[in-house]
Each structure stands twice: as C-alpha cells, then as structure tokens.
Amino acid sequence: MDSTLLQQTPLQPDPGIGSGQARTPLALKIFGALLVVGGALLIPEVVLVWLAVGQEFVKGSFSDESVLTIILSLVLTAAVCFAIVSSVILGIRLLRGKRRRARLLAESMAIALVVAFACDLMLFGINEGLWALGAAALVLVVAHVFVDPSLSDERELQRRLRLMETREEMEEGTLGLDKSGSGFIELDFFNLFWIFVIASVAGVVIESVYHVLVVDFGHYEDRAGLLWGPFSPIYGFGALLMTLALNRFHNAPIAVVFLVSAVIGGAFEYFVSWFMEYAFGAVAWDYTGTFLNINGRTNFMFMCMWGALGVVWVKLALPALLHTVNLIPWRWRYSITAVCAVLMIFNGVMTLVALDCWYSRLAGVAPDNALEQFCAEHFDNQWMENRFESMSINPDAAHRSS
Template identity: 50%
Template sequence: MAHDVSHPKEDLQWVAQRLQEDGESLRRDVDAFSQTLHSPVDKQKLPLWMKVFGILCIIAAAVSGAAVAESIVATVHYYTTGGLDAYGLSSIVVIIIQMVVRVLLVVIFLLFGIRLLRNRRRLAAITTNILFVLLLAGVLCTIMLSGMNWILLGYLGLLVLMVALQTYLDPSLSQERRLHRHLRDQENRQAAEAGTLGLDASGKGYITLNFYNLFWIFVVCSILGLIIETIFHFIVFGGYQDRAGLLFGPFSPIYGCGGVLMTVFLNRFHKSNLIVIFFVSAVIGGAFEYFTSWFMQYAFGAVAWDYTGMWLSIGGRTCGLFMAMWGLLGVVWTKLLLPVMLRLINLIPWNWRYGVTAACAALMLVDCVMTLQALDCWYERLSGDQVTTPIQQFYAKDFDDGYMENRFQSMTIHPDDAVRQGRS
C-alpha cells in the first residue's frame, strides 16, 4: 500500500514506526544467526544409538588414522629408496592428493564423532557438508589411481549415510520439508497460473537454484552442446562426427555441467553488463574445460580435445579462442536462453514435475555410471589386461573397442597417459 506523504507529522510517525519494525526484524535475524551454532535443537538429547555411532566414528577414525599414517610412512620410505621412480610426476601428485584427502577424512570423522557425543547436532549436521566434498574428492582420486572398483561402493555408502544423518541431525530440515509438502502444491499451482514458476522469489537471482531446475538445465544444455559441437565440426572440418559424451542418448555432459556452472555463478549477474558476464563465463568455462581434460586423461588416458598450438593454449586443455566461446555462450545463455529454458522446463505439468524428474535423474545416473565403467574397461583392454571379471566380460561383449571408437569418435585412449599402475 502506498503511503500518503501529504501530512508531514503523520509521515514522520510512519517512518519511525517502520524503523522500529525494521530494527526488531534485524534483531530477530541476528538472534537467529547467533543460534545457528548453538541452537535450541542441541537441547534435544540424541538417542543412545547415535551416541554409540559417535563412539564408532571415533574408533573408526583412530583405526583409519593409524592405517593412513602407516601408508604415509611406507610411501615416504618407498620414495626415499627410489621405489616411486617408476611412477610419473602426475601419478605422484594424485597419490599425494589422495593421502591429504584421507587425512582430512580421518580428522573430520573424529570431529564428527566428538560432536555427536557432545550433543552438538547442528554442528554435526554442518560437518557432513565438509564430508560430502572430501568423499567426492576421494572418489575422483580413486577412479584416477585404480579405475572403477569396489572401493567406490564404500564411498557411495558413506555419501548416502551422510545424507541420512544430516536429515536426522538437523530437525529444521525435516520441519521445512513437512511445511513445504503442505504448501508446495498450492504455491506451484499459483506460480504456474501467474507464469512465475521457477523464478527466484527473493529477486537476488533470476532462477531458483534447486535440483529440479538445475537437472533439466543439465539435460537441455547437454543436448544443445552436442548440437553446437556437431555443427561446429561440420562447418570447420567438414563431415559429420559423433560428439556424444555418454554411452546412451544425445548428450554432451561437459556442456551440461558447463550450463549448470554458468547458471549457478551467473544467476545473480543476470542484470549485469555484457562485459562482466563475458569474462566471468570465459574464466568459468575455461577452468572447467581444463579440469575435465585433466581428469579424463589422468583417469582413463582419454584425450577428447587438444588445443596445443592455438592462441593462449594452456597445456592444450583449453585456449583463448574457446574461452572466448565460453564467454559468448555465457552471455547468450544468461541474457537470452535462460528465460526460454525456464519456460521450457515449466512445460512439464507442475503436479508431475518431481516424479518425472526423479525417474529421468535415475536414468541419467545409470547412463553416467555405465559410461565410466565402459571407459574403464576400454582402458583396461587397451592396456593389455585380461578380461576376467563379469563386468569386464559384459562390456567387452556389448561395448567392445569397435563400438567405443564409433561412439566416442573424438576420443582416443592412451594408457600410458593415465596415472594408475605406474604410468606417467
């Protein structure tokens, strides 16, 4: 409601009232923030089984810490006696990173157990966020050093366990979900009717950064990226080449991940000038392209692109030209395509969106896992390893070398470039 400013005295009273209300609101926000670390939920006693679990975490951290310490001592001794000379510098770097990750996991799990025993459930829930990052780093290091093996199931189990524990330890999460379940249908219906479904209600960004929106951005950008790659190759080099990046479907996941990163980092820049968006997009895209190339080569000896000799080439993994293209794509995406993308997402009926998204996300996860397994088995076959396990036999039969070469036409495998098994 607009305020009538024709009466100065009433206007001053109105301003004073608003200042008082704003001051009270600010005080409540400060109190809520101060209670984040020591919130009332800490007064709710954790059940006995959680205390026992905390003790088990401390014991497991102590045992793992001893094993990690022994491994570090053995590795240092191995290095000082020349045992690591057979390994390349890349392998040694990844081994060191993996050791650091393991040490941090031991420390954080120990801290996690202590917080459970001290009934600091909110702090314990926050600790799980750090564990998510460390476990993901452990997964990447394991894939690079050992390929797809059963150790990854342990990491996956711990990730699932952390999700469950975070939900249990922070009651506000479950309370929020219960409230959302009651209000979500009504809000979705009203937003769909008003044409604002998926927009950032706070006004700070353009789109709501939730799993639903980001998943479909990944899917659509993966498809658009494949189309762009195919057209670009046809125009520049002539002829058709399959640029798919997953085992099934018309997807190029590097563009899907790039689209998600652009959306996350540029969401609040949607009103910024084009130059800012361009340079931020160029840096994000170039860094992500470099990391992806590094991981694929060190994990599977795979090379899907090489920009050596091009303008501002950085190790052949990215270059100035393609960073500029990422910058241009970021501008087009933020200013033009993101609104279209939101309208496209909202074509899914609001009452179907979560079920359809869950089913499609499960299929995409299977596609990604099978792609990694197929690449790993392809790498092993080219390395001369014997096909003995059921998984190796399955991929050797249904996704043999000929199939992989035809599916990933822009990719070559050089086993000696990988960091595992002593390769540099």
C-alpha cells in the same frame, strides 16, 4: 488470497521448526552413530597411509616422473582424511540433535569425496576403493535431504500451503527462484540436476551442429559423452559451474559475465582434458597449433566461446530453463527427478566402467571378472570407437600407478 483456504489450512506455530535441534529422527541418530564409529575405525588406516607416503618423501625414492603421482596420492589421502574427520563431527552433531550446521558439513564431505574419487580413478582406475567412495557420496546425497531441519520443515510447509503460495508460484513461473535475493535461482538438487541434464543435451546439439557446419561440412559425428542418450557431461558440468559461479551475478554487466565464463570454461576444459589423458590415456580434442592454446587442451577461441555461452546461459537460457522445469507437475516433480537421477548416475558409472575396460583391452589386459567380460561382449573396441568418435585412447599416455 482466499480466506476460506486460510481457514481450512491453519498455520499454527510448530515447536522445533527452524530450531535446528528439535525433533531429530531416530534414523538420523543411528546414522550419526554409524558415522562416528565408521570414521573412528578408518582413522588409523589413514594415518598409516600418511606415514607410508611420508617415508617415501624422506627416502627420496620417487623419481621426477612420479612427482604428480605422489601429489595425487597426497590429495587423495587428504580428501579421505577430511571426509573421515568431518563424518565424525557430523555424527556427533546428529547425536546431539544439532542439525542446522550439519548440512554444511555434509556438503563439504561430498566435495571431499568427489576430489578423492577423481584422484583414485586417475591413480588406479576402476577398483574397490572407487566403489566405496561412490557409495559414500550417494549416501551423503540422500542424507543431505534429511540432515537439515529446514528441509523437512519446508516439506511440512509445502504440504500446508500447496493450495496457496506453491500453486501461485507455479502459475506465475517463479517456483525455484531464490527468494532471498542473493541469487537468481535456489541452488537445490532439483534445479541443479535439471540444469545438468538440459545443458548436457544442448551441448550435444551445439557440438554436432558446429562439427557439421564448421569442422567437417556435411559429415555428422556422434558427440555424445555417455554410453546412452544424447548427453555431453562436459557441458552439463560446465553449466553447473557457470550457475554456481554466476548465480549471484545474474544482473552483472555482460562484460563481467563473459570474462568470468571464459576463465571458468577454459579452466574446466583444460582440467577435463588433463583428467581424461591421465586416467585413461584418452584424447577427445587437441588444439595444438591454434592461437593462444594452452598445451593443446584449450585455446583463445574456445575460451571466447565459453564466455559467449556463459552470457547466453545466465541472461537468457537460465530463466527459460526455470520456466520449462516448472511445467513439470508439482505432484510428480520429485519422483520424476529421483528416477531420472538414478538413471543418469547409472549411465555415468557404466560409462566410466566401459572406458576403463576399453583402456585395459588396449593395454593388453584380458577381462578378469564378470563386469569386464560384460563390457567386452557388449561394449567392445569397435562399439566404443563408434560411440565416442572424437575420442582416442593410448594406454601409454596414461599415468596410472597400477
């Protein structure tokens, strides 16, 4: 390594780096105070909801058909309660300057909010509470970058070493690898976001080719899963699950990778099918009558396909993807990622809104606000049928409580 660069970029010990307690910014302390106050104000409301649900159980006023609704309500309340308690704990830790474990709390809260979001959507469709949960999740994603001092320390080190180690890693194509050796790649937002995007595009290509060559030879069908762009989010989220589950086992035998991928892929496909039908009465695939199918939501053949995709993904695609992502110039990579993430989130939110409005129109509910009117004008039933050709919606098949 060039000694001149070392002289020009001295690496003096920085008190507080890695300490987890020093140099907590004032903005984070204010954020911590807001978490404590907001969480404390919401606790009584959650307690009242739990008491109301408990009374329903005591009275036995729910029918057999509503058991699943009660379960989802309990899960929703439990997830929100966990997020609230965690927010109070996280806020106290930030106020005390203890940031190292705060990252784990923020990640746990984010998972709880995702669970609450899914349950809320299935129970009530698009509503004000859903927007609140989504906003809270976005705040956590942003705060996650600043909560852990190791991240700010990393930015400082990157600034100091950008002419040395970082440039060498870029040239060698090793930027983003897990240097601890516990996994193949670093499971940071940057890597996971581009895994989701690239896998979503690849999923559309795979689905389209399979439909043209196998399902209905010569007939093209739009297999996209979002309003705009060639994205199939089920493959994007499936790739994320594969990566998170198999990152530590990238050197495992192919049979192990295949089996784990098949189970994860089949379970994920089953859950997505159930979720879409419960929330929107939507059916995008039905494997009823096929070999070893499970309620028509997944079957043996497609679980094997998930297994094969998992092997290809872990053994071949993931290294190639990491190399491709490293082609993004260092100076641009985070700004490009931030812009693309905002656009992708907007695309996903508008897709859920459009599906909810499509469901409402088929259920005979007239648009009653500006957003629903916008969807009725720009994403009417015919437009949605053409965009989501493989999907059909039957409001009677949904199980919303309202």
